Amino acid sequence: MDKDRMQEIKPAYYIIGFKRRRYGYCVDREGLGLKRGDWVIVQVERGKDMGCIVARIDEEKIRRGDGDAILEIVRLATDEDREALLRLRNEEVEALKECKEFVEFRGLKMKLVDAEYQFDKGKLTFYFTAESRVDFRELVKDLSAHFRTRIELRQIGVRDETKKCGGYGPCGRPLCCATFLNEFESISTQYIQIQNLAVNPIKLSGVCGRLMCCLAYEYPMYKELAEKYPRVKDKINTPEGEAEVIAIDYIQEIMTLRFPDERYKPITFREWRKMTKKGV
Structure with a gap:
């Protein structure tokens, strides 16, 4: 390729996948027009490696702090290479x-x-x-x-081991880490508490022995709701007097109250908002 044509071609950056969901970044400077699923040969520190194009990515979205260099794409892989x-x-x-x-x-x-x-x-x-x-x-x-x-x-670590080995979770589906998760998020007991789940390590631990990654999927939603509504053990004022919140169902938008005389009463979030506006 002549120098003038190389100057006209804008570098295209990609996420490249290697064995067992090991990922990196690579750049195409020759206008190969790559798409997801294409196999390419890349220049690594000492020699050449082969990987599969996962997705295109904007250069500014590449996290330079990951430590791995951006690999140069040498050429498309052939059938013999595969x-x-x-x-x-x-x-x-x-x-x-x-x-x-x-x-x-x-x-x-x-x-x-x-x-x-x-x-x-x-x-x-x-x-x-x-x-x-x-x-x-x-x-x-x-x-x-x-x-x-x-x-x-x-x-x-044990989570990376599980990611490499694969398997099935309690849900019966292939492990998230071995199929689509690219990064591990730190999961703490706070994720359990805010979703009103029983703290049961056996039921909430994954194959790796750590808390399941899927606990993070709905955490942002529950966190947002928890900032808007009372939490379990909070005391609220009602027309019938002070009551303690003993259970919350964010999906059904219902909270269960317990009064000092041991009466229990479910109220909707809408009813609670009305009480709050009236200043009960």
Whole structure:
């Protein structure tokens, strides 16, 4: 491509996906007109890798703080490239088994989760979990000599492990983290309390053992409603005297009140708003 044409082409930025929902950013400077699902070869730090275009993204929306460089797209992948990638995936299965043997030989307390070859086999990454820090320097030497390539051992958390391994949640559907979630949000017990859910770790924990990510989906709505209406245990004034809010159903817009004489009465949010306006 001549220099004048390259100057005319505006760079196009994309989100690129690699194995098991590992994502990065890449840029097309040659006007390839890429679309979702296209496979491309990208230039990485040391060599070339292959990934699938997930979506186009504006340059200003790219989070530079993520630490990963924006990868340069070299070319579209060919059918031969895709066949070679499938062969690599099979080799990764065997590589993981062989690595486990080395881990057992060295007596290291680590759980191997996955293996991933760079497309040009210039690097082989092993993902693992461990309860504490692991000194794997000798293991890296063993693996480098055995596989004859650059080795990277990357420790991940239990949520990342579940994301890589996949599975099904209590809802019966494939895990959110393994299908469409790109980032993990910190979930606290506040998410449970504001949605008036019973604090039951067994029912509210996911496959990873942490609080389920889906607790965050409706949290903004409940948080907004909680700022407008009374909360459980709040005391409110009614025409019948002071009462305590003992239950709230934000979906049905009903709150249940308990009076000092142990009477219970449900009222709608609309009734409560009327009482508030009248200054009861």
